[in-house]
Amino acid sequence: GAGVSQTPSNKVTEKGKYVELRCDPISGHTALYWYRQSLGQGPEFLIYFQGTGAADDSGLPNDRFFAVRPEGSVSTLKIQRTERGDSAVYLCASSSGAPPGTQYFGPGTRLTVL
Amino acid sequence: GIQVEQSPPDLILQEGANSTLRCNFSDSVNNLQWFHQNPWGQLINLFYIPSGTKQNGRLSATTVATERYSLLYISSSQTTDSGVYFCATAPGTSGSRLTFGEGTQLTVNP
Known part of the structure; x- marks a missing residue:
């Protein structure tokens, strides 16, 4: 595709439920990143993949958050036992090759936990 | 970790004006x-x-x-320039995780 795509664009769930957020990076980009943006703040790093492996997951806030990228392309961010504090916009970015390099962002998934 | 500070936090301009946004960072990038x-x-x-x-x-x-530090210059601003401008950096030891500033909220009035 022309850019990074994310689905769904909006997700409303109830406290305690499980959610999956999907990211489709720019074709051929080997690096993929997840960030989270709360209202009125800049995005915060969650996890970085180089190929299929998580090269840096130090930004994941706790063990309820997990991400996979099994074939080195599409990635899924999984959140278990959602809490109201998880409500935010979840952004995905990709870049070609190894860092550093320009990261291109998708439109985000707005997650609302009721 | 690296600190990123942006200024000003808010900026209101008339269409056609010029502006400079600043980003300071605490480590080599x-x-x-x-x-x-x-x-x-x-x-x-x-x-x-x-x-x-x-x-x-x-x-x-x-x-x-x-x-x-880094500076972003916007000349002859237009209403479509409105929005939030972010600076983001990654330290020299690791080019992966971007750290974002708090942003500059720019409003350009017609």
Whole structure:
């Protein structure tokens, strides 16, 4: 595709439920990143993949958050036992090759936990 | 971790005015990007500029890596320039995780 795509664009769930957020990076980009943006703040790093492996997951806030990228392309961010504090916009970015390099962002998934 | 500070936090301009946005960072970097976040939340790449000067139309940016700051210049501003401008950097030890500033909220009035 022309850019990074994310689905769904909006997700409303109830406290305690499980959610999956999907990211489709720019074709051929080997690096993929997840960030989270709360209202009125800049995005915060969650996890970085180089190929299929998580090269840096130090930004994941706790063990309820997990991400996979099994074939080195599409990635899924999984959140278990959602809490109201998880409500935010979840952004995905990709870049070609190894860092550093320009990261291109998708439109985000707005997650609302009721 | 690296600290990123942006100024001013808010800026209101009349259409046609020029402006300068500043980004200070606390450590050496090998990745610095400027983004414009539009009202729909999309982060749009403006510049990848860990050092030096670049220009793209009415926008230009300069990063002085040795003094740990970057400037974004907007000339002849238009209402469509409104939105939040973010600076994001990654430290020289790791080019992966971007650390974002708090952003500058720009409003351009007609």
